[in-house]
Amino acid sequence: MKSKILITFFALCLTVVAVTASNDSYYGKTKRANLKEEKVTRVIFFLHDILSGQNPSAVRIAHANLTGASNSPVGFGSLFAMDDPLTVGPEKDSKVIGNGRGMYISGSKDMGKFTIVMYADLAFTTGKFNGSSISLFSRNPVAEEAGEREIAIVGGRGKFRMARGYVKIKTHRIDMKTGDAVLRYDAIVYHY
Template sequence: MMKSGIITLCLALCLTVAVTASSDSNNYYYGKTKPANLKEEKVTRVCFFLHDILSGQNPSAVRIAHANLTGSEDSPVGFGSLFAIDDPLTVGPEKDSKEIGNGRGMYVSGSKNMDKFMIVMYVDLAFTTGKFNGSSISVFSRNPVAEEPGGREVSIVGGRGKFRMARGFIKIKTHQIDMKTGDAVLRYDATVYHY
C-alpha cells in the first residue's frame, strides 16, 4: 500500500510540474497585440565626417581577413578583404576637428574590378556628444565607392535612442583619400526618418 501511495504522489507531482511548465511557456511565446500609438514621424538631417584610417601606429580600421586568391598581400582593399572599424566621427574634415561619435562595425570589399570598386558595410554610427548623445544610426548597405560623382547612397536600416525605428539614407562623398594606404575622410549627409 505504501509503494502505490508513493508512486501516485510522484505521478501527481510530475503532472503538476508538467501542467505548470506548459501554461507558463504560453506566456513567454507571445503577448497581446495592441495598436501602436506612434508619434508623428520626424525627419532629421545630420552632416559629419568619418575618418577611416588603415595606416600608422593607431589605425581606426584593420583588416581581419582576406582571400589568398584575389590579390597581393600589400593591397589595402583587395577583393574579399574584411575590415573591422572604430572610426571617429567629427564635425569637420580636419584630423583635429571636434569628435562627436564613432562608427563601429565591419565592411568587406565586394568587387573584383577596381574600376567598379564596391564594399558592403555594416556600421553603427553612434553619437557621444550634443543633442543626439547616446543615439545611433545603423547602416547595412552596399557602398558603391567607384560611383563618386554626386556622392553615393547607403541605406539606414535602424537606430537607437532618439533614432529608434530609424530608416533613411546617407549620401557619402569622399573628401580625401590616399590610394597607397587606403586612408580616407568621408563626408556623411544623413537623412533620417524616425519617431
Template sequence: MKSITAVTFLALCLTVAVTASSKSYYGKTKPANLTDEKVTRVRFYLHDILSGQNPSAVRIAHANLTGRADSPVGFGSLFAIDDPLTVGPEKDSKEIGNGRGMYVSGSKDINKFTIVMYADLAFTEGKFNGSSISVFSRNPVAEEAGEREIAIVGGRGKFRMARGFVKIKTHQIDMKTGDAVLRYDATVYHY
C-alpha cells in the same frame, strides 16, 4: 483531511493557470501610434584610416586567392572599424562620435570597387549624445565623383526605430594607403 485535499487542489489549479499563462512567448498586439514620426538631417565626417601606428580600420581577414598582398583593400578583405566622426573634414576637427562595425570588399573589379558595410554610427556629443544610427548596405566606393547612398536600418536613443538613408561623398582619399575622409549627410526618419 478534506481541507488539505481542497488546499492541494486549489494550489494545483493555480499552478496550472500560472504555468499556462507564462508559456506564451508574445504579448497582446495593439495598434501603434505612429503619428509622431520625425525627420532629422545630420552632417558629419567619417575618418577611415588604414595606415600608420594608430589605424581606425584594420583588416582582420582576407582571401589568399583573390588579392595582392600589397593591396590595401583587396576583394574578400574584411575590416573592423572604429572610425571617428567629426564636425568637419580636418583631422583636428571636433569629434562627435564614432562609427564601429565592419565592412568587406565585395567587388573583384578595382574600377567598380564596392564594400558591403555594417556600422553603428554613435554620437557621443551634443543633442544626440547616447544615440546612434545603424547602417547596413552596399557602398559603391568607386563612384567617388558623385554621391552614393547607403541604407539606415535602425537606431537607438533619440533615433529609436530609425530608417532612412545616408548620402556619402568622398572628401579625400589616398589610393595607396586606403585612408579616406568621407562626408555623411544622413536623413533619419524616427520616433
C-alpha cells in the same frame, strides 16, 4: 480497464493543455502602437577611415588568399573592423562628435567598380543626439567617387529609435596607396 483508459485519456488532455500553455508564454499581448508623429532629421558629419599608421581606426581582420596581392589595402574578400571617429569637419583635429563602429567587406573583384558591403553603428557622443545612433547595412559603391553614393539606414537607438532613411556619402579625401579616407556623410533620418 475502462478506468485506466479514462485516466490515460485525461492525462493526455492535461499534457496537451500544459504544452499549449507553455508554448504561448514567449510573447505578450499585441497592442496598437501609440507612436508620436514621425520626424525627419538631417545630420552632416565626416567619417575618418584610417588604415595606416601606428593607430589605425580600421584594421583588416581577414582576407582571402586567392584574390589579389597581399599588399593591396582593400583587396577583394578583405574584411575590416572599424572604430572610425565622426567629426564636425574634414580636418584631422576637427571636433569629434561620435564614432562609427562595425565591419565592412570588399565585395567586388573589379577594382574599377570597387564596392564594399558595410554594417556600421554611427553613435553620437555629444550634443543633442548624445547616446543616440543610426545603423547602416548597405552596399557602398566606393568607386562612384565623382558624385555622391547612397547607403541605407536600417535602424537606430536613442532619439533615432526605429530610424530609417539614407545617407549620401561623398569622398572628401582618399589615399589609394594606404586606403585612408575622409568621407562626408549627409544623413536624412526618419524617426519617432
